Amino acid sequence: MKAYHLNSHAGAGRLARADVNKPEPASGEVRIRVEAASLNYRDLITLDRAGQNELNGRVPLSDGAGVVDAIGSDVVKWRPGDRVAASFFRDWISGPFKSSYVPSSLGGNATDGMLAEYVVLPANALVAVPQHLSSVEAATLPCAGVTAFHGLVVRGGMGKGDMLLVQGTGGVALFGLQFAAALGARAIVISSSDEKLARAKALGGSILINYRDTPDWDVDLMKATHGEGASHILELGGPGTYDRSLRSVASGGKIVQVGVLTGFGPKPDLSRLQWENADIIGVTVGSLDHFTAMNRFLTEHAIHPVIDRVFGFDEVPEAYAHLRSGAHFGKVVVRL
Numbered sequence: 001m002k003a004y005h006l007n008s009h010a011g012a013g014r015l016a017r018a019d020v021n022k023p024e025p026a027s028g029e030v031r032i033r034v035e036a037a038s039l040n041y042r043d044l045i046t047l048d049r050a051g052q053n054e055l056n057g058r059v060p061l062s063d064g065a066g067v068v069d070a071i072g073s074d075v076v077k078w079r080p081g082d083r084v085a086a087s088f089f090r091d092w093i094s095g096p097f098k099s100s101y102v103p104s105s106l107g108g109n110a111t112d113g114m115l116a117e118y119v120v121l122p123a124n125a126l127v128a129v130p131q132h133l134s135s136v137e138a139a140t141l142p143c144a145g146v147t148a149f150h151g152l153v154v155r156g157g158m159g160k161g162d163m164l165l166v167q168g169t170g171g172v173a174l175f176g177l178q179f180a181a182a183l184g185a186r187a188i189v190i191s192s193s194d195e196k197l198a199r200a201k202a203l204g205g206s207i208l209i210n211y212r213d214t215p216d217w218d219v220d221l222m223k224a225t226h227g228e229g230a231s232h233i234l235e236l237g238g239p240g241t242y243d244r245s246l247r248s249v250a251s252g253g254k255i256v257q258v259g260v261l262t263g264f265g266p267k268p269d270l271s272r273l274q275w276e277n278a279d280i281i282g283v284t285v286g287s288l289d290h291f292t293a294m295n296r297f298l299t300e301h302a303i304h305p306v307i308d309r310v311f312g313f314d315e316v317p318e319a320y321a322h323l324r325s326g327a328h329f330g331k332v333v334v335r336l
């Protein structure tokens with residue numbers, strides 16, 4: 001079968017095409033014929049670290065969906081032909097997060113990801129694909145979708161009358177925007193592009209700010225919300241946005257701390273949290289239970305993920321370059 005491997009010797013792209021044996025499912029495992037895989041910002045960070053030993057030869061990408069192709073003994077949950085997607089953390093099924101789950105993240109340091117024609121995973125690390133979604137759409141869900149749902153809906157309790165701020169128009173941000181619209185919450189979108197803001201308006205964005213033209217976007221946000229601010233903030237920027245997020249949070253609001261788009265390790269002045277009785281919710285993607293709950297929500301609200309562009313299996317380096325360019329609106333997908 002065909003697969004991609006991270007390989008620091010594969011030139012500037014660091015992605016090597018490989019022909020390898022089709023894996024066989026052992027007891028309790030399922031083999032999936034992957035139909036689509038999607039890229040996340042995390043995959044750019046991983047690619048940039050591909051020179052590190054543990055990543056050499058690793059199959060990249062956490063997110064993929066396809067069809068069950070073979071099952072090992074003792075598998076009763078799935079049958080060949082079932083449409084499934086893999087959960088980001090193979091081992092985080094339910095309950096609170098444990099740091100011991102980290103090595104089981106697909107496409108990370110220690111576990112192969114989804115950019116292969118066939119993958120084998122434990123039967124209990126998969127979710128059924130909602131019927132109204134194609135495999136290309138379902139492949140966008142495991143990281144970006146689950147992160148936004150877990151942070152904003154499960155832990156953030158976002159609902160009718162709330163005001164969400166999303167930063168940019170990438171994968172996580174647009175899932176957040178769609179969830180807000182479905183729940184009857186309003187949304188503020190900041191973006192580098194007026195054209196993307198116009199598209200975000202069509203998805204339910206009601207306050208639109210170009211952060212290139214308006215670097216002090218927190219000031220405009222406060223004016224536009226009559227001094228109230230945002231009840232929920234999807235903090236995606238990190239050091240470059242965190243202080244402005246803190247200045248934008250409403251009384252009793254929640255900052256869902258997710259992103260590193262401007263780097264790692266923000267050192268914000270947290271004093272305003274106390275005066276506003278506001279909270280920070282730290283999120284690393286989510287569990288299989290979060291994924292299952294999100295799929296019910298997607299079905300109930302007939303939500304389709306926003307797909308920016310679908311690349312072929314031969315165009316994987318171009319797909320990475322497209323994500324890195326920041327030109328995308330929503331998700332970048334590879335069809336296998």
Ligand SMILES: NC(=O)c1ccc[n+]([C@@H]2O[C@H](COP(=O)([O-])OP(=O)(O)OC[C@H]3O[C@@H](n4cnc5c(N)ncnc54)[C@H](OP(=O)(O)O)[C@@H]3O)[C@@H](O)[C@H]2O)c1
Nearest residue numbers: 041147167168169170171172191192259260261283284285
């Ligand atoms: N903690 C977790 O579990 C978790 C899970 C998923 C993602 N993440 C993180 O969340 C972030 C978003 O991930 P993603 O996969 O959705 O990324 P993505 O699809 O690549 O989105 C990138 C977009 O973010 C916007 N952006 C970039 N710099 C910005 C800035 N300074 N201010 C506001 N917006 C900015 C741009 O949108 P415009 O062109 O519209 O400006 C850009 O196109 C990343 O840092 C990722 O590592 C964390």
